[in-house]
Amino acid sequence: MQHKIDAxxxxxxxxxxxxxxxDKEIGNLSQTIGDLKGKMKRPNLKRVKISADAMLGALLGAKVKESVDFKANLKTVKKEDEKKEEVTDWRKNVEAMSGMEGRKKQFNGAP
Structure with missing residues (x-):
């Protein structure tokens, strides 16, 4: 019995x-793979300015024969001028709002 246990x-x-x-060999190979991946850096992409016609020509090929003006299709929006509040003397405002009458005006909502 002891002989079987020893075997x-x-x-x-x-x-x-x-x-x-x-396990050691797998670890070494994994480290080697990581080192090889680290050496291959991807280049930084550069921003390229391209016109709309050139972009459409590149995407669609020879199908586009005339130039397209995208700005002509945009809606025009009129800008509304913001009304500025008139600057008043703050001392008059403080005097008007002081005391009980000022509290009543604030409570009633009347300026």
Whole structure:
């Protein structure tokens, strides 16, 4: 019985040694792959200015024969001037709002 236990224990030790060796090898190969990936840097992309006609020509090929004016199709929006509040003397405003009459005006909502 003891002989069988020793044989099984030796086999377990041998398998454990093989697993440890394979784990180290996998780790080394993974590190090598990581190093190789790190050496290959992607170049920074540069912004390229291209006209609308050139872009359509590149995308659609020879189908576009006339130039397209995109700005002509845009809606025009009129800008409304913001009304500025008139600057008044702040001292008059403070005097008007002081006391009970000012509180009544604030409560009633009348300026």
């Amino acid at each position: 099984a224990d030796e086999e377990r030790y041998d398998i454990d040694a093989k697993v440890t060796k394979n």
